[in-house]
Amino acid sequence: LAKTTQPISMDSYEGQEVNITCSHNNIATNDYITWYQQFPSQGPRFIIQGYKTKVTNEVASLFIPADRKSSTLSLPRVSLSDTAVYYCLVGGGSGYSTLTFGKGTMLLVSP
Amino acid sequence: GAVVSQHPSRVICKSGTSVKIECRSLDFQATTMFWYRQFPKQSLMLMATSNEGSKATYEQGVEKDKFLINHASLTLSTLTVTSAHPEDSSFYICSAQRPDSKNNEQFFGPGTRLTVL
Secondary structure, eight states: OOOOBOOSEEEEETTOOEEEEEEOTTOOTTOEEEEEEEOTTSOOEEEEEESSEEEEOSSOEEEEOTTOSEEEEEESSOOGGGOEEEEEEEEOOTTOOOOOOOOOEEEEEEO | OOOEEEEOSEEEEOTTOOEEEEEEESSSOOSEEEEEEEOTTSOOEEEEEEETTSOOEEOTTOOTTTEEEEEEETTEEEEEEOSOOGGGOEEEEEEEEOTTOGGGOEEEOOOEEEEEO
16 A cells, blocks of 8 residues: 655644645555545545546645656635644555555644 | 444443444445544554455454454444453544445544543
């Protein structure tokens, strides 16, 4: 399973754009990149998933370079409620379905 | 939608007793369900994968006789912590996978906080 590396924590202020980068140097050809958000004492919540280039949904964008060895989750104009732990996971390709959670990035949004 | 529920949301028990946690997929049938454990300020750790009608597959280091998993139907999986001890106190989270899911997406339950006294 591909290992991921993310910053342990990040700080931001309300209204700013936050970019969290994840490294996954040994990502496999079939692997997808998925980001989850977790609030304290809650289960993770799916944010976005992509395979290559750029994916955008109503809450975030995901940028994936051509070599796919990293990815960047972009949260536009964060609010206090975006304070959470963000996990980057790779996998989900054909053949297996387990997810391996890394340490995640604790994002703290301040007023 | 894809909603997964867990019951109870929190439970406190005495050391030596057994506790059962239920995980239900409310609006879809889940061929595969997963059980995770999360200690304070740590990441989720996969405990086991359960497929409906078959024995669960446990991750290395997880005692299958202590953490009994039953996936008797396509919408229900249960985790029983037998002879619980204080070190079993943790946040237990389940997830479910739809048979038609794209890229093996998992839908997570809200978690169960277990405290063993």
